[in-house]
Amino acid sequence: MNPQFDEMERSWRSLCLQMPLAFEDHPFGPDSTVYKVAGRNREDAKMFALLMVLHGELVLNLKCEPALADQQRSTYSQITPGYHMNKKHWNSIRVGLDEQTMRELVEDSYDLVVDGMPKRDKEYIRLQAVIQQG
Numbered sequence: 695m696n697p698q699f700d701e702m703e704r705s706w707r708s709l710c711l712q713m714p715l716a717f718e719d720h721p722f723g724p725d726s727t728v729y730k731v732a733g734r735n736r737e738d739a740k741m742f743a744l745l746m747v748l749h750g751e752l753v754l755n756l757k758c759e760p761a762l763a764d765q766q767r768s769t770y771s772q773i774t775p776g777y778h779m780n781k782k783h784w785n786s787i788r789v790g791l792d793e794q795t796m797r798e799l800v801e802d803s804y805d806l807v808v809d810g811m812p813k814r815d816k817e818y819i820r821l822q823a824v825i826q827q828g
Contacts, residue, residue, distance in 0.1 A: 699752045702789050703745065706754050709797055710743050713804045714823035731807055733815025742807040743800065748777055754787045755779055756803035770795075 710716055710729040717739070719728045726746040732739035744755040755776050758766065763785055766773045772791050776784025787799060808819055 699747070699789075702752055705793070706743075706745060706752075706796065706800075709800045710745075710804075713742070713800070714826055715819055716742070716804070731804060731811075731819065733811055733818045735815075738815070740807045740811060742803045744779075748786075752789055753777060755784050756787060756799050757783055757806045758785045758799075758803065759806065762802075766799075 707718075707727070711718070713729075713731060715733075716729055716731050717736075719730055719739070720726070721728055726744060728741050729743035729745070730739035730741050742757055746753055746755075755778075758776075760782050763775075763782065766785060767775065770791060772788040774786050774788070775781035777786045779786075785799075787796070791799075808816055811819070
């Protein structure tokens with residue numbers, strides 16, 4: 695990978711791993727990193743981000759509210775329908791967005807996934823987030 699990718703990959707990795715109870719997984723092999731969140735049982739973890747190199751470009755797939763997906767895609771040239779994902783619910787993000795926008799996109803993806811989890815898992819994750827913040 696080139697140095698620009700290394701720096702951006704570290705930045706995106708850090709954003710994803712800052713989310714409460716987030717962790718990395720490699721279910722598709724070493725060439726892609728999946729970021730998941732787990733509630734009480736790590737085996738029931740859900741994916742909120744997928745980091746990969748696609749046709750020579752660093753790409754981060756993030757879940758998105760369907761009502762916002764088209765708006766984001768028309769606002770930012772770096773955001774396109776999610777590669778190899780449900781295009782209604784996922785966006786592919788390419789290098790070039792500012793850090794604050796990236797943070798918001800990662801947080802939104804994470805929150806959407808957590809909101810779809812069972813109530814007990816959501817409560818557990820939120821409690822862990824409060825503990826993590828001190």
